[in-house]
Amino acid sequence: EAGVAQSPRYKIIEKRQSVAFWCNPISGHATLYWYQQILGQGPKLLIQFQNNGVVDDSQLPKDRFSAERLKGVDSTLKIQPAKLEDSAVYLCASSLEERGAQHFGDGTRLSIL
C-alpha cells in the first residue's frame, strides 16, 4: 500500500510570512494527525482528525496555526504569520483505528529566517 504522502519536503520562509503543508494519508485511514517535531525532541501532537472532525487540537496555537481536512481524506496545515520558533519538522500520520498504530510521512522541514 502507498504510504503517507507529504509535501513540500522542505520549505524556507521569512518570519511573518505564511506557509501551508499538505498531507495525503493512507487510503481508508479515518484518523489523521499533525505533529510538530523540534530538533532533538519527540513529536508534539498539534491536531487529530477523525474523518473530517477534530478530536483534539488542545496544543494547536490557534492564533497562528490552522488545519482542515475537507472530505475526510487529505489535509492541510497552515501557519500565518510564522515565527522563528516555528522552525521544525511537521509530520503527518494516519491510522486505521483511533488508538492504533500510526503511519508517518517523512515530514516537511520548515526553516524560518
Place this chain on the structure above:
Amino acid sequence: SQQGEEDPQALSIQEGENATMNCSYKTSINNLQWYRQNSGRGLVHLILIRSNEREKHSGRLRVTLDTSKKSSSLLITASRAADTASYFCATDWNFNKFYFGSGTKLNVKP
C-alpha cells in the same frame, strides 16, 4: 506533563549486543507504542502493547509493560548497525491524547 520519557537519552553498543531502553509515564494509559525514527525520516511503528498486556514480541524486539510502575521497556536483541536510530515511546491516555517522549538515540557500532 503526561508525557512518556525514555531512558537513557543515548546508548552506544557494539553490533551483536542487546540494547534496552526504558519509558516511564505518569498517568493511566490505554496503550503504549514504540516507534523508530531514522535520521531525516518519519517515525516507523514497532509495537503496540495494551494496558492489559505484560509482554509482546516482534522478531528481535521484546516489549514489556508494568502498569504498577508506569513503565515499559524495549529490548532489541542481537543488534545490527541498521538498528541505529532514535526510539520513542508514545502513550495513549484520556481518549486518544498521544504523547511522545524525547527518545533514546541508539548507535550500533559495526
